[in-house]
Amino acid sequence: MQPTATVLVYSDDSNTREQVRLATGRRPATDVPQVEFIECATPAAVIKELDRGGIDVCVLDGEAVPAGGMGICRQIKDEIFNCPPVLLLIGRPQDAWLATWSRAEAAVTLPVEPVEFAAALAELLRSRAALSA
Numbered sequence: 699m700q701p702t703a704t705v706l707v708y709s710d711d712s713n714t715r716e717q718v719r720l721a722t723g724r725r726p727a728t729d730v731p732q733v734e735f736i737e738c739a740t741p742a743a744v745i746k747e748l749d750r751g752g753i754d755v756c757v758l759d760g761e762a763v764p765a766g767g768m769g770i771c772r773q774i775k776d777e778i779f780n781c782p783p784v785l786l787l788i789g790r791p792q793d794a795w796l797a798t799w800s801r802a803e804a805a806v807t808l809p810v811e812p813v814e815f816a817a818a819l820a821e822l823l824r825s826r827a828a829l830s831a
Contacts, residue, residue, distance in 0.1 A: 703713050703731045703823050704752055706782075708738045708767060709759035714787065714808065715739075721812040727820035730827070737748075741765040748774060753782045755822045760788045760797070761808060771800040783822040 707718045713799060725732045736753070738744045741764075748761050756774070758767030771784045786802035787810065788794065797805035803825070804818045 701731055702734050703754040703826075704736060705733050706736045706738060706744065706747055706753045706754065706756045706772065708741075708744045708762065709787070709813070710739050710762045710764075712739075713808075714759050714761075717808075717810040718787075718815070719809045721815040722819060723816070726816035726823070728821050732825040733823075735817075741770055744770055744774070745777075748781070749777050754826050755819065756782055756784045758784055758786055758802070758817070760786050760793065760805075761809075768796050768800040768802075771797075771802050775788065775801040783826055785818055785822055 705722070707715050709715050719735055720731050736747050738747060758771050760767040767786055771786060774781050783803040786797045786800060786805040787808050788797055788805050789808055794805055798828055803822055806815050806818050
């Protein structure tokens with residue numbers, strides 16, 4: 699397993715991005731690598747970073763404006779070859795079906811609950827590492 703994992707975090711809200719960083723800490727679980735963050739506040743920045751490569755997991759804010767994370771997720775699943783897994787931040791538990799529509803691998807509700815978020819992120823990092831092996 700690589701020494702660090704790169705997690706892209708998209709939200710127009712700096713507080714949401716901070717919640718993700720704080721919930722993750724240095725690493726979301728002991729059996730996954732330490733995490734480095736790339737923060738994006740615009741959809742264009744998300745696409746630019748994904749085109750560069752090296753992203754292990756994307757965390758997308760479904761409540762972001764002007765483009766929500768659900769639409770961006772669906773777009774990158776169609777357009778990015780070997781797209782990394784996506785953890786979608788949703789406003790309500792009832793929006794889980796929209797996360798499925800967007801093809802996100804996991805979804806958690808906002809505000810970020812640290813234990814739930816860290817567990818979901820760690821699982822996506824494990825699955826990404828298994829696919830890379």
